Amino acid sequence: MTSPLPLLSIPYVPLNKIIDFMEPSSLVSISLCSQKSRSVIKTHRKIPIDGRLHISYNDKRFRISFNTFLKQFPVLGVFNLSKMPSSVREECIKLNGKQVPVRLNSQRGFLLTYWEEEVEGLKTLTDFITSLFSVDVLEITFTKKSIWMIDWVNSRQLTPIATAFCKHGKDILTEEEMLHILKECPASLETVIYPSPPPNFQFRENFRKIDCLILSHGLWVTIENLLNMDGIEILLKTSNLSCIDINMLLKHWLSGGCPRLKYFMANVNDEGFDSIFTDLWDDVVIVEDFRQYRSPFGCVEHLNYGYDLQRADGVTATVCHQENGDMIIVVWPESVYEHV
Amino acid sequence: MTSPASSSEVKYLIESSEGNTFDVSGAALRQSNTFNAMFLNIGADGPIPFTDYNEATLKKVFEYCEHSVNEENYSGPKHQDDLSKWDLNFFNEMDQKMFIDVINASNFLDIERLTSYCCERIARMLRGKNTQEMIKVITLPTAEELEAKQKVEEKKAAAAKKVAEKAAETAEKTETLEELPVQQLVQTTRNKLTRKYLSFSNE
Numbered sequence: 001m002t003s004p005l006p007l008l009s010i011p012y013v014p015l016n017k018i019i020d021f022m023e024p025s026s027l028v029s030i031s032l033c034s035q036k037s038r039s040v041i042k043t044h045r046k047i048p049i050d051g052r053l054h055i056s057y058n059d060k061r062f063r064i065s066f067n068t069f070l071k072q073f074p075v076l077g078v079f080n081l082s083k084m085p086s087s088v089r090e091e092c093i094k095l096n097g098k099q100v101p102v103r104l105n106s107q108r109g110f111l112l113t114y115w116e117e118e119v120e121g122l123k124t125l126t127d128f129i130t131s132l133f134s135v136d137v138l139e140i141t142f143t144k145k146s147i148w149m150i151d152w153v154n155s156r157q158l159t160p161i162a163t164a165f166c167k168h169g170k171d172i173l174t175e176e177e178m179l180h181i182l183k184e185c186p187a188s189l190e191t192v193i194y195p196s197p198p199p200n201f202q203f204r205e206n207f208r209k210i211d212c213l214i215l216s217h218g219l220w221v222t223i224e225n226l227l228n229m230d231g232i233e234i235l236l237k238t239s240n241l242s243c244i245d246i247n248m249l250l251k252h253w254l255s256g257g258c259p260r261l262k263y264f265m266a267n268v269n270d271e272g273f274d275s276i277f278t279d280l281w282d283d284v285v286i287v288e289d290f291r292q293y294r295s296p297f298g299c300v301e302h303l304n305y306g307y308d309l310q311r312a313d314g315v316t317a318t319v320c321h322q323e324n325g326d327m328i329i330v331v332w333p334e335s336v337y338e339h340v
Numbered sequence: 341m342t343s344p345a346s347s348s349e350v351k352y353l354i355e356s357s358e359g360n361t362f363d364v365s366g367a368a369l370r371q372s373n374t375f376n377a378m379f380l381n382i383g384a385d386g387p388i389p390f391t392d393y394n395e396a397t398l399k400k401v402f403e404y405c406e407h408s409v410n411e412e413n414y415s416g417p418k419h420q421d422d423l424s425k426w427d428l429n430f431f432n433e434m435d436q437k438m439f440i441d442v443i444n445a446s447n448f449l450d451i452e453r454l455t456s457y458c459c460e461r462i463a464r465m466l467r468g469k470n471t472q473e474m475i476k477v478i479t480l481p482t483a484e485e486l487e488a489k490q491k492v493e494e495k496k497a498a499a500a501k502k503v504a505e506k507a508a509e510t511a512e513k514t515e516t517l518e519e520l521p522v523q524q525l526v527q528t529t530r531n532k533l534t535r536k537y538l539s540f541s542n543e
Contacts, residue, residue, distance in 0.1 A: 005436040005462065007478040014443045014459050021463035030478070032471045037478075091472040102470060109468030 008040055015040075020047045024066050024133075025110040028075045031132050032093045032102075032111070042132055049133050052162060055126060056141035057149065059168070062122040064129055067139055069298070075129065077105065077112040078121040084114045096124055123152070130157075139163040144171040144195055150185045162189040169216050171195035179203070190214070190297065207231075212297045218266065227252050230259075233297050236266040243268060243275045246327055250280060250319065253329075254311050263295045264329040273321055283309055287318065293330040301328060352379075353387035354402070356395035361387045368405035373450035392448070397441040404430060404454050414453040431461050436477075 007018070007030075019027070019041060027045065031038040051066030051073060062078035084101060092099045093113075100121070101114045115121030130136060136159040142149045143166070153161055164187035166173075171194075173181070178197045183205070185191065190212040201220045207213075207229045215221065218236030223245040226234070246268060253261060277284050285308040293301040306318035320328045350366040369375045379388060390398055407426060423431075434442065439458055446454040469477060 005465070005477050006440065007462075010440065010443060011447050014447045014455055017456060017459035018462050021460045023463075023467060026463070026466045026469065026474075029469055029471050029474050030466070033475050033478070037474075091470060093471050104468070104470040104473075106468070111470055 008037065012044070016044045016046060019044045023109075024049055024051075024073055025075045025108075028129065028132070029111060031128075032095070038132065042134075045133070049135065052138035053129065053133075053135050054139035054141065054163075055122070055137055055149065055153070056165075057122075057143060057146040058141070059143050059145055062118060064122075064125060074105070074108060074110045076110060076125050078118050078125060079112060079114050080118045081114045081116050095128070126156075137161065139165070141165040141167055143168045144173055144177065147177055147180060150180065154184070161185065161187045163187055163192075164190070165192045167194055169194040169196075173197055175201055182207075193217075221266075223248050227257060232260050233263040233295055233299075234261070234265070235263075235299075239266040239268060241266050241268050241270075241327075243270045243272045243327075244278075246276050246319075246329075247278050247280070250276070250309065250317075250329070253317065253331075254280075254309065256311075261329070262331045262334070263293065263299070263301070264327075265301075266327050267325045268321075268327040269325050276319065276321075276327075277307065280309065285309075291318070293318075294334050296334070301330060303328070303330070354398055355387040355389045355391060356398050357391045357393060358395055359391075360395045362395070362399065364402045365406060365409070367409045368402050371405045371408065371451050371453070373452075374448060390445070390449070393441070393445040397438070397445050400434070400438065400442055401445050401449065401451065401454065405451065408453060411453075414456070416456070427457070431457070436462075436465070 007015070010018070022030075027041050031041045049066050051068045051071075054065045054067040054072070056063045056065070060079075061083070063074055064076040064078070065072050065074040067073070081101070084103075091102055093102050094100070102111050104110070105112055113121055113125065126137065136157040137153050138159070138161060140149050140153055140161055140163070142164075147166075150161075150164070164181070164185045166181060173195045175198050178193075178201055181191070181193060182203060188209070188211065191210055192214040194216040196217040197220050202222075203220065203225060207225065209230045211231060212233040212235075213229070213231050214233075214235045214237075216237050218239045221236055221239060221241070223241065226241075226245070226249055246266075249258075249264070252258060286305070287308050288305045291303045291306065293303060295301065303318060303320050306320040308316050308318050310316050315331060317329055317331045320330075322328065351363040352366060352369055353361045354364050355361045369379075375388075393401075407430070439462055443455060443458045443462075446458065466474065466477065
């Protein structure tokens, strides 16, 4: 980089091309240079950003990124001013009349910003990014400490959240917090909850339609909850479900219930495996061939054997009980899912 | 010297901003949609003047065109790893000024492949830069420079205002002078002249 690069004096056609080729983090860096550069990026960017706008918090810092199905492209980090390393020489940018210290994450090439009030920083920068790229926040990752992000995102846009990810398996949520996530977080695509619910937690309402639900602590999920769920993929890493409950679920599916179900996994600590197929043994076909099931949400399941059941419309499900107690139901064929 | 024949053997003379001319093959030139639209069917009687661009830039552009004569139709830029060694050397030899010059010329000549590759390379150059580095690289004024510029503008505006006010005052005085009766005006002028004469004769 010896000679200057007067980018903004390049004719429109190649300038548009350059802007379209640039990565989101570079576009953010340039747009923070001046009002003019910001308006040039906003006006000339023609190709939509590859990925969904994701805001995350891990109890240490906020991060704004664009997520695709498999990759994360961070564009900005938001830290408390106290966490600014003294050894690093920071620069300042002017945002909403404030001087904000920034430095570059040299490994991944995006800007880290430091604020006295990092929540204010997150909100300011989220407004900046959503305006710059004309997008809404579609994914949030939060912890017990930052459940407020659900209400904040809901209030700042009409577009519903697609993915909500509640982190920190060691946290214990209160009943109010758990209900808030299940009821108020309208994540149509994927909801993942790692923290535990409070003891004796129950959810008596109907689940809203959800494509993928992953619960790290699923002991509270009852068979009634399951029969009411309209999901594509349901994973309960722990559960209190019995083999009789799974039998009920299978009968429900055979009679047309849970019509979108493609993948179900629950850890079932019940030795009475035979009761899974009570009243169904005549229709069960044992298959010992190796089969692979690729879930539309990224999980790949290897089935060394299974019990096939066919619904009246010809759709087949395979039931497989793994050695570790995981009860798996897959519905063939694998679904094709449109990921952004 | 030049002909509209489609044979790749045909050479065309190109004239640069310095007035220098050099040969380019018809096959290379035909990668330029601008050339195709302007000269392909009618031919050119003398050197084709691309006089907005210097010789070094034009030679670089047509060096690329000559090299990619036999390449397949352009279908989007290749991944960095898919670029040939020749392509990599070609781009690595250019500094940023040359990139801008080549982009400008290639954009005018409408050579899509070269324009896109150059644009992609520039986007690559801007990866992993913080805002201050961006400001330096793309030669934008910094916030401090903008502030200083604004102060200068304000000072200039204030000075211009003062000048305007003075001019208005003078105009007012002139108007007052013009409004004086002719006799009085003659007397005032005489007085001035007398004073001047007296001061001169005293010396």
